[in-house]
Ligand SMILES: O=P(O)(O)OC[C@H]1O[C@H](OP(=O)(O)OP(=O)(O)O)[C@H](O)[C@@H]1O
């Protein structure tokens with residue numbers, strides 16, 4: 014299990030994805046967007062809207078079972094993006110870079126961007142917005158829900 018958690022709200026994800034769209038705008042236009050499912054789907058939808066891009070391809074790469082990393086499995090390869098020339102690949106984050114290396118091998122000429130990045134994955138991504146430490150687990154809004162938290166005075170040892 015990770016040592017720290019970094020909770021991302023829907024609002025924050027929307028803002029960070031828009032910040033990424035601003036950065037990607039100057040590198041465009043793009044032929045289309047490749048969303049890495051599932052985590053890349055929501056950033057891809059937000060960024061496609063901002064970049065006015067209607068052509069969305071999906072690639073399914075399964076690397077984790079909750080916080081446990083396994084061998085990456087391509088459950089659905091790209092069918093429409095050729096060698097990636099002119100295409101933008103989007104994912105929610107790079108952690109170890111395992112998923113990124115698989116997608117780069119499939120689409121070597123595409124631009125690869127993520128909203129969040131950890132140090133080990135940073136060299137595998139072309140553009141990202143926010144970095145968190147390697148021992149931090151990012152909790153995305155689709156993995157969480159608001160719940161009761163005890164008052165600070167009752168949760169620390171007196
Ligand atoms: O840099 P890495 O160590 O490869 O980790 C990053 C990948 O792991 C997560 O996907 P996951 O395999 O959990 O699948 P999901 O997107 O369907 O949840 C995340 O969405 C990235 O795609």
Ligand code: HPA
Pocket residue numbers: 077106108149150151152153
């Ligand atoms: O920090 C993370 N959060 C959510 N999913 C992930 N997949 C790899 N690393 C992470």
Ligand SMILES: [Mg+2]
Pocket residue numbers: 049050051052053074104112
């Ligand atoms: Mg993923």
